[in-house]
Amino acid sequence: MEQKYIPGDVEQKWQAFWEDTKTFRVTEDTVKQKYYLLEMFPYPSGRIHMGHVRNYSIGDVVGRFKRMRGFNVMHPMGWDAFGMPAENAAIQNRSHPAQWTYENIDYMRGQLKKLGLSYDWDRELATCNVAYYRWEQKIFLEMFRRGLAYKKTSFVNWCPRCETVLANEQVEDGGCWRCDSEVKQKELDQWFFRITDYAEELLEWTHKLPGWPERVLTMQRNWIGKSFGCEIDFARDNGSGTIKVFTTRQDTLFGATFMSLAPEHPLAMDLTTPDRQHEVSAFIESVRKTDRIKRTAEDFEKEGVFTGSYCINPVTLVQMPIYLANFVLMDYGTGAVMAVPTHDQRDFEFAARYGLPLRVVIQPEGETIEPAMMTEAYTESGVMANSGQFDGMKSDDAKEAIADYLQSKGIGTKTINFRLRDWGISRQRYWGNPIPVIYCDACGVVPVPEKDLPVELPVDVLFTGEGGSPLARLESFINVPCPVCGKPARRESDTMDTFVQSSWYFLRYCCPDSHDAPLDRSKVDYWMSVDQYIGGIEHAVLHLLYARFFTKVLRDMGYVSCDEPFTNLLTQGMVIKDGAKMSKSKGNVVDPNALIEKYGADTARLFSLFAAPPEKDLDWSDKGVEGSFRFLNRVWKLVHDRLETVRNAGPVDISSLDGEERTLRRSVHKTIRKVTEDLDERFHFNTAIAAVMELLNTLQAFDATTPQSGPIVKEALDSLILMLSPFVPHISEELWQHLGHTDRLSDAVWPEYDRNAAVDEELLIVVQVNGKLRSKITVAAETPEETIKAAALADEKVQPFLIGVQIRKVICVPGKLVNIVAG
RNA sequence: GCGAGAGUGGCGGAAUUGGCAGACGCACCAGACUUAGGAUCUGGCACCGUAAGGUAUAGGAGUUCAAGUCUCCUCUCUCGCACCA
Numbered sequence: 001m002e003q004k005y006i007p008g009d010v011e012q013k014w015q016a017f018w019e020d021t022k023t024f025r026v027t028e029d030t031v032k033q034k035y036y037l038l039e040m041f042p043y044p045s046g047r048i049h050m051g052h053v054r055n056y057s058i059g060d061v062v063g064r065f066k067r068m069r070g071f072n073v074m075h076p077m078g079w080d081a082f083g084m085p086a087e088n089a090a091i092q093n094r095s096h097p098a099q100w101t102y103e104n105i106d107y108m109r110g111q112l113k114k115l116g117l118s119y120d121w122d123r124e125l126a127t128c129n130v131a132y133y134r135w136e137q138k139i140f141l142e143m144f145r146r147g148l149a150y151k152k153t154s155f156v157n158w159c160p161r162c163e164t165v166l167a168n169e170q171v172e173d174g175g176c177w178r179c180d181s182e183v184k185q186k187e188l189d190q191w192f193f194r195i196t197d198y199a200e201e202l203l204e205w206t207h208k209l210p211g212w213p214e215r216v217l218t219m220q221r222n223w224i225g226k227s228f229g230c231e232i233d234f235a236r237d238n239g240s241g242t243i244k245v246f247t248t249r250q251d252t253l254f255g256a257t258f259m260s261l262a263p264e265h266p267l268a269m270d271l272t273t274p275d276r277q278h279e280v281s282a283f284i285e286s287v288r289k290t291d292r293i294k295r296t297a298e299d300f301e302k303e304g305v306f307t308g309s310y311c312i313n314p315v316t317l318v319q320m321p322i323y324l325a326n327f328v329l330m331d332y333g334t335g336a337v338m339a340v341p342t343h344d345q346r347d348f349e350f351a352a353r354y355g356l357p358l359r360v361v362i363q364p365e366g367e368t369i370e371p372a373m374m375t376e377a378y379t380e381s382g383v384m385a386n387s388g389q390f391d392g393m394k395s396d397d398a399k400e401a402i403a404d405y406l407q408s409k410g411i412g413t414k415t416i417n418f419r420l421r422d423w424g425i426s427r428q429r430y431w432g433n434p435i436p437v438i439y440c441d442a443c444g445v446v447p448v449p450e451k452d453l454p455v456e457l458p459v460d461v462l463f464t465g466e467g468g469s470p471l472a473r474l475e476s477f478i479n480v481p482c483p484v485c486g487k488p489a490r491r492e493s494d495t496m497d498t499f500v501q502s503s504w505y506f507l508r509y510c511c512p513d514s515h516d517a518p519l520d521r522s523k524v525d526y527w528m529s530v531d532q533y534i535g536g537i538e539h540a541v542l543h544l545l546y547a548r549f550f551t552k553v554l555r556d557m558g559y560v561s562c563d564e565p566f567t568n569l570l571t572q573g574m575v576i577k578d579g580a581k582m583s584k585s586k587g588n589v590v591d592p593n594a595l596i597e598k599y600g601a602d603t604a605r606l607f608s609l610f611a612a613p614p615e616k617d618l619d620w621s622d623k624g625v626e627g628s629f630r631f632l633n634r635v636w637k638l639v640h641d642r643l644e645t646v647r648n649a650g651p652v653d654i655s656s657l658d659g660e661e662r663t664l665r666r667s668v669h670k671t672i673r674k675v676t677e678d679l680d681e682r683f684h685f686n687t688a689i690a691a692v693m694e695l696l697n698t699l700q701a702f703d704a705t706t707p708q709s710g711p712i713v714k715e716a717l718d719s720l721i722l723m724l725s726p727f728v729p730h731i732s733e734e735l736w737q738h739l740g741h742t743d744r745l746s747d748a749v750w751p752e753y754d755r756n757a758a759v760d761e762e763l764l765i766v767v768q769v770n771g772k773l774r775s776k777i778t779v780a781a782e783t784p785e786e787t788i789k790a791a792a793l794a795d796e797k798v799q800p801f802l803i804g805v806q807i808r809k810v811i812c813v814p815g816k817l818v819n820i821v822a823g
Numbered sequence: 824g825c826g827a828g829a830g831u832g833g834c835g836g837a838a839u840u841g842g843c844a845g846a847c848g849c850a851c852c853a854g855a856c857u858u859a860g861g862a863u864c865u866g867g868c869a870c871c872g873u874a875a876g877g878u879a880u881a882g883g884a885g886u887u888c889a890a891g892u893c894u895c896c897u898c899u900c901u902c903g904c905a906c907c908a
Contacts, residue, residue: 215827215903222826222904229908247908260908302906327906337908345824346906419907540903610848611835617901619835623849630863631848637863677839687837690847697847766843771889773843811888817842821888 005636007600011730015116023746024067024075024118028526032072036527037063038506038566040535040543041078044104044126045085048111050575050582050608050620051536053592057605058572058614058685059534060117064726065679067118068750074527076509077112077119079105081128082498087431091465097431098459101128111592115601116729118746123512127501132508133433134454135518136500141436141447142557148194151445154331154424155264158186163468164428185288190426191435191494195549199224199418202548211568213615216540223541225419230403231334232412234259237310237319243267246333246417249343250406251398254387255361256313256338260304260325260350263287265335271322273308280305280324287326302327302350313338314411315388316359325350333417341377342369348377361386362395423546425497428469430461432495440482440489449483455491469493502543503550506530506565519559533566534614540571570683573617575608582620590620602728603629609685609727631693632731635724638700639735642713646739649710654757661712664702665757668716671695672753675723685727692723714739719751766817767792769801785812792818 018024028034039059042052063075079101086097093100105126112119125132143149157166161181165188195202203224206217229248236242243259261268263284272280283305304325311320320338327346328337341351342360351358358371362382369378381395390398406412426435434455436448448455458477461470471477472493482489504518510527511520544566551565574581577588595604607628612618657665671691678688699716706712717739725732725745736745760781765788767775775797779788789810792798802822809821 213827218827219903225904225907227907245908249908325906327908329907332907339908344906344908346908349906417907537902613836616829616836621835621849624835627848633863682839684837684839686835687839687847690837693847764843768842768889771842771887776843809888811842813842813889817889819842819888 003640005633005731007602007632007731008597010734011114011116011601014730014733015113017733017744018116018118018746019113019121022122023744024063024073025120025122026072026074028523029072030526032070034527035066035071035073035532036510036530037066037073037075037532038509038530038534039077040533040539041080041502041505042108043080043083043085044101044108046104046107048108048592050590050592052112053115053595053604054575054608054614054618055534055536055572056112056115056117057608058570058683059532060115060605060729061609061679061685061726062532062534062683063118064729064746065750067746068722068726068748069680070749073118074123074509075117075119076123076512077117077121078123078125078505078509079108079127080498080502080505081105081126082133082432082495082501084429084431087429087463090431090463094463096459096461096463098128101126101431114596115592115605118729123509125505125508125512127433127498127505128431130454130456132505133501135508136433136496136504137436137448137453137455138450138518139504139554139557140496141450141453143193143553144437144447146557148197148553149191149425150194151189151191153187153189154192155185156188156190156424158184158188160184165426182289188426190424191437191496192422192424193549195423195546196418196420198549198552199226199420201552202420202545205548205564209564209567209569212566213569213571216537216544216569216571219540220545223420223545227417227419229415229417230406230412231415232314232338232406234311234314234320234338237312243311243322243336244334245336245338246415247338248417249340249399250402250412251384251390251395252340252343252361253313253338253402253406254316254390255340255342255359256316256320257318257341257357257359258320258339258351259311259322260328260337260339260347261307261322262328262330262335263324263326264330265324265328268307268324271307271309276306276308280307283324302346302353304350304354306354314406314409321356323350323354331421332419342371342374343377343379345377345379348374359386423497423499423549425500426494427497428472428493429495430457430463430470432498433500434471435492435494435496437492438480438482438489439492440485440487442487443482443484443489446482446484446489452483469495471495499542499546503546504554506533506547507551507554507560519554521559521561524559525561528560529562529564530566532568532570534570534572536574537571544569570614572614573612575620576617577620588620590622595625599625599629600632600730602632602731606632606689606728610689611686613686614683631696632728634696634700635720636731636735638696639717639721639738642704642717643738645704645709646714646717647710649714652711652715653708657708657712658706660703661706661708662757662761664698664712664716666760667695667698668719669753669758672719672723672751673758676750676753679726688723689727692720695720721745722748722751763815765792765815767795767798768817768819769798769822771819774798774801785814788812789818792820 037059039055063073067073081101086101089100090097127133140149159166159181161179166183203221203226206221209217227248229246230250231244231246233242233244304323307322307324309322311322313320339347341347341356342358343362360369360371363369363385364382384390384393384395384398390401393401403414407414434457436453436455438446438448440446458474461474463470478491478493480489480491507519507524511523514520547565551560554560555563580586580588582589603625607625608618610628611624674691675688678684704713721732721736733745762778763781765777765779766773767777775795777791777795789812805822807820807822811819
């Protein structure tokens, strides 16, 4: 009597088994080789989506495969649980963010368990739990002590109605994404992490991470943006001080005819002459109103205003008018630029608009440019001109020479500049980790003493949606005696950016129950670094850069030994349907629950692994899902059809196999080799699955009445199930049991292939004439090259192409092809 | 603009070191079983051609006995950065 494949029953049974026996719990084991496998933890938004299914299915295959290969696999899961949506939901539902978050976590944990993922749930953590964030506060204090956390004023996007800071991506067309009010640039006192201290090391290591995709490394390098240049001092023409600029093009110094300053430049008003006051103030105000996104768009009109002051070009002694310009950024370089309109496109446009002089100082090889003929700046390298003693030099060489000259004259210094800015972590929100600092009128900024940690988020908070941080309004939280002098003081009401939590969660997984320190070094050192990290490309810069930074900081504090957190990184592609990323607004969302309900988790996993290689986008196809389901049904049916054949089968007697049996066995061992290589070295899950499908096809066609069918088919089925188990663990466990195994598949060992069995006895040799396929011949494996050549030349399909031509050469690629060159 | 990646049947995708282009799956077509099938099984399936054969990996050149794969040029698309001085 044949059983039917009912995924729901099978999956429930094995999920309960794995959970009850804690199959995937791990501890440090010095005998086995460790393997730390990690997927990016999710934000508990409510329910999982197909992107999660894909991400975690990929991870699970790797985890189960490595486990079968004998590794001590740590595979944890947790929740990136602080963040704005919880707060918004709380305002909407008049509830508490914690309630919303924990309910979501419970629901999503259930969903993940329904996917049969091999997590060690004993290591689960949620970043909103005080047991987690308290340690982050301690780390913060240590960073504060080391000067790595500091406060400074900076401009931020500010919604006056919501009374909160907005991230750049939350500003839409200059308005607040929530209430549409005009977003202002507001100067606020904010906490920062000094990531720039690590810029050099972060950059350097991008060249020492061979396990990372090149494009992620490139993005990080661009983000860090190291550039070599000079800082040059330009004296005011009235002798009252100097203005410092940064340039990478000191070779164009002789062409600098005016100067541009950022409107926010501290000297802006000082430089402004009384008659220009009105105009300049108006300009500064209008720039300040424009949001940063608009202002930095390429097609934004270059505008400026003359301050009325001048400075002196230190090499030409030409008087240069000083402008404020909207395209000069205060937070890059020194906020002041020497303008060379002939060799910089922006300066060219600016000069054209305001009628400023041009002076060509670099001529292209074999050409002469006149300012009057120029329609755009010449930005390439060339030969120096109009540049005093540097004339005739190649501009690339002049860069170094002019830098040396400036340095020797004390006018400038060679400098290295980074685009990377310090990481602003202050958020005027409730649902985050409170920054453990107290402000005292007498003592200033006072860190919360460690004995007073944690600063817990108060529970009795009202979420009215009236704007501003709920913490700032909560007197019972804000008012606190100063830890130093005991006088009344105020608590910091800002919380930390949620990227802070995700910058070290992978370390905490190593020792989730460390109760007296953020990290337990011996455990962390056993598990770190993460051997394989898997997640979306959208985190290529921010999260991955912050996590690298934190690892280095914690290393310098003595918490960990490794320099880098993630040895290998896999960035998986998006899940696409009908040509677009799945989204509610597009209406092309596939709900994992419905999918599991209808086909089971195994099918959902199988399809998301089979349809595309992991790093590419996956095109969702409902028909394709059915194909995967069909395949599992065929596997189920085949196993049951062959149960009689396989019953009581002993070991294979290799010496007495007949031809067909040997052929089947060869397919089995070749498949094992292929699947092992695809999983181990390449993460080519789609081709590995394809190979197993082929084996199924072969097995189905095999006539199971030969003398040794029992042992041979049993070996084939066992191997097939073993190979499928990382992809579709539930049905595999079940069929493994049906095949009569008393051990659990989750404890089984990955099959080894038999080299001898995988070798072909006969080889198919392709015969080409002048590179064109003309025939195929079959020869025994050990046939000497000369015999193969002779057979190829004598082949009847080849013969007609050799008539009337002279054979010049015969190329023989052993085991593959013969190419007859004739003409 | 700069940087990275990609372009292969009707579709998703294979082709690991330069060596049979299109594995595997989807869709489609035909057949079998069936009262019936949107279940299952068998076979077919790049294009042109009755065939022999020819043509095909975005387009063009090149290297090679042999190119999807290597080199150069052009086009298209995707992603990232983008007034960074």
